[in-house]
Amino acid sequence: MPHSEHKQGIRPTIIIDADACPVTAEALAVARKRGLPVLIAGNSTQNLARHIRRGDPRKDTGGFWADTLAVGVGADSADFAIVERLQPGDIVVTQDIGLAAMVLGRSAHAIGVRGRVYTRATIDMDMEIRHQEKKIRRQGGRTKGPAAFTDEDRERFAANLDRLVEESVRCRGPRG
Structure with a gap:
């Protein structure tokens, strides 16, 4: 997934692990x-597009846009598809600690569905x-x-995600 330019640099993509995601x-x-931009990833048995409003852009517009990624039904299929597309600074919404660990290992951010921001300092204990x-x-x-x-x-969750987005955009700085 291409990353969009933003005044302050590259904008993070919010990637949602949609399998059983209540937020x-x-x-x-x-x-x-x-x-x-948002990517909603989940197994192919779900109707992922139901989350996207009719008027929401589905392609990069330089602002908000949303797309879906349907993956196979196998165990951890969505997790591996997410990690494969992940860029440093992206934000992944997941309730899967294993995926959160992989995300942190790729210099991206992970937030749980209850608003807990996973950190490198605590992920080993969580695992x-x-x-x-x-x-x-x-x-x-x-x-x-x-x-x-x-x-x-x-x-x-909403308050912590908003704060995490703010921190991520501020830390990325101009592209260079």
Whole structure:
């Protein structure tokens, strides 16, 4: 996906891991407000285009535009397709810690659907916790699932994504 020019330099693309993403509308709203491109990625069984408004541009206009990327149904297909298209400074919306780790490794940003911004300082611990919980479940044990998704989670996500976009645009500077 080509990156668009912006007054301050290259604009980040917001990439949404749309498989079971409860904040696609909020991410699109931030992108519209900030004039950023969006790629909605998910498995081919979903109607990804349903998230895009009828009048939204689907090609680079120099401002907001949105496109979709349908991938195969296989495990982690969307994750690998996202990483393949990722550019430094892009922002990925995901609830998948493994994808968040790959995103950070590519000098991009990752934000969870509840508004948690993943960082290099904590991603190793997040991965270790995920690994330990998976081991417990494989052995027949139970782990605590996530709390019900709330309006506060939605609001926190939108505010933190907006802040992350601001930081990303400011840090990218002019292209050189």
